[in-house]
Amino acid sequence: xxxxxxxxxxxxxxxxxxxxxxxxxxxxxxxxxxxxxxxxxxxxxxxxxxxxxxxxxxxxxxxxxxxxxxxxxxxxxxxxxxxxxxxxxxxxxxxxxxxxxxxxxxxxxxxxxxxxxxxxxxxxxxxxxxxxxxxxxxxxxxxxxxxxxxxxxx
Numbered sequence: 812x813x814x815x816x817x818x819x820x821x822x823x824x825x826x827x828x829x830x831x832x833x834x835x836x837x838x839x840x841x842x843x844x845x846x847x848x849x850x851x852x853x854x855x856x857x858x859x860x861x862x863x864x865x866x867x868x869x870x871x872x873x874x875x876x877x878x879x880x881x882x883x884x885x886x887x888x889x890x891x892x893x894x895x896x897x898x899x900x901x902x903x904x905x906x907x908x909x910x911x912x913x914x915x916x917x918x919x920x921x922x923x924x925x926x927x928x929x930x931x932x933x934x935x936x937x938x939x940x941x942x943x944x945x946x947x948x949x950x951x952x953x954x955x956x957x958x959x960x961x962x963x964x965x
Contacts, residue, residue: 906946935959
């Protein structure tokens with residue numbers, strides 16, 4: 812049997828700053844969904860905690876959306892090459908970072924629709940999944956592939 816929020820929290824909840832709050836019916840429903848996901852899909856405790864904090868704050872936070880990269884490809888021959896990569900999408904903010912090669916890199920916030928960063932492209936061929944992480948919410952976009960090609964005739 813999957814526990815429900817009323818069983819766990821009885822239904823007065825303690826927020827992260829220790830203030831007592833009583834969730835609305837909608838918030839209790841969302842909390843129950845988080846508990847169900849945690850029980851059935853082994854969702855990490857950190858993500859579950861963050862989801863509950865968002866629910867209790869009364870706001871819905873959306874992940875950033877990464878639509879495209881500029882450039883989307885590069886031809887690299889023998890040595891790594893540094894390029895300026897622009898991430899285009901929506902929902903970016905001052906805490907947003909481009910995630911390249913599995914790590915967040917120093918990123919310049921241009922607008923809620925554009926970020927830029929210097930990245931080192933390794934000799935190819937291959938694809939690199941690029942993401943955007945909003946640091947204030949730890950929400951991660953879906954990935955967009957950056958393709959590394961070998962120039963023709965090399």
